[in-house]
Amino acid sequence: MxxxxxxxxxxxxxxxxxxxxxxxxxxxxxxxxxxxxxxxxxxxxxxxxxxxxxxxxxxxxxxxxxxxxxxxxxxxxxxxxxxxxxxxxxxxxxxxxxNGLILRPSPRANSQAAIHLTVDSTGLKIFGEGEWLEEKHKNMAKRKSWRKLHLGLDLVSGEIICSNLTTDDVGDATALPDLIDQIDGPVDLFLADGAYDGSSTRDLLVKRFGATLEVAIPPPKNAIFSSNMAEEPTPRDYQIAHIKTNGRLAWQKASGYNRRSRIETHPLIDTAYRLPGNE
Structure with missing residues (x-):
């Protein structure tokens, strides 16, 4: 049969x-x-x-x-x-x-391929030997220490191409220069959340990757147009106008901003890891 x-x-x-x-x-x-x-x-x-x-x-x-x-x-x-x-x-x-291990960099498969870069950060809690004693003897808990892990993901290859570990008082926009200094290829698209909004971030990106770079950073709800909007509107002015006319969800879809969710669900962001030390 x-x-x-x-x-x-x-x-x-x-x-x-x-x-x-x-x-x-x-x-x-x-x-x-x-x-x-x-x-x-x-x-x-x-x-x-x-x-x-x-x-x-x-x-x-x-x-x-x-x-x-x-x-x-x-x-x-x-x-x-x-x-x-x-x-x-x-x-x-x-x-x-x-602690202090220097990882060998892995070269990109195609160093000339354009990068679609999205960045994000997450907090890492430091666990030490006092944690067990506090639990066993009910000692007064000490103030916990945190670190901040900044990551850059290439949406084309799916690779983490830049990273930086800072103290928790370093803002996302402040850590951005050290991240993009690690990138050795062209970038066509940059996606980031509202924490990176600001002229300093946009000027840095244009200086590093050129004026043709497409930047998708959501402006805040109370964002206003630049003073020279009528004569020479900026890309941010166009974004604000698009959001006011069509709504924020429509702008996210049109700009490709929704793709940024890939870094938010990345294991290094989505999962809480302890820094090297005691288990």
Missing amino acids: TRSPVKSIWSDYNESLRKRGDLTVWISDAALGFWSAPPRTTRGGQRRYSDLAIELCLTLGVVFKQPLRQTQGFMRSIARLLGVEIAVPGFSTLSRRS
Whole structure:
């Protein structure tokens, strides 16, 4: 009895969905060769693990959303499955080495392709050793420390292309120059929320990426036209006029501003991560 073509198609489709859950792990011989730290040429103790080994373990921990102890166990199981003889960094080593680890930049696939840049920031709470004592002994809670993570996402490639970590008192617009200094390609579109609205931001973008750059930053509800609007309207004046005439939702759709939601739902923004330190 032959199979129905429709059933065959659905069977193949279901199998393709199952294969999405397959886990395949492969570590190249080159990576294994660089697993141990190179000999130290300056005074001090010899490190056991290279930055590459620490970066790989921490990356797996972020991808699978695991604390450091579970990351250590996960990496040990991978080494055992692959049959490779490598020592796995302990969770305390991962915690200590993650502080100040310089990640190797990943070059863009096409450095000349135009970037559609959107930026945002999120707060990161710092957890320390006093947290457990406060909970156990009901001590008076100390003022919590925060950091601010600023990110830039390329909507074309889906890659995070710039980042910066600041104290919580640094505004989004203030952190923008350090972000765009990390971009080495052309930018055609810039999307950001109202925290970046202002002449200083727009002047900086034009100076850095040229007058043809399209900027979509929502002006506040009480925004007014520039003093020279009648003779020489600015792009912001056109945005204000569009919103007054058609409404804010229509402007968001026409300008492509709705695409900015992709950075708000990015795992680094949407998920609260602790800074390197105690679990």
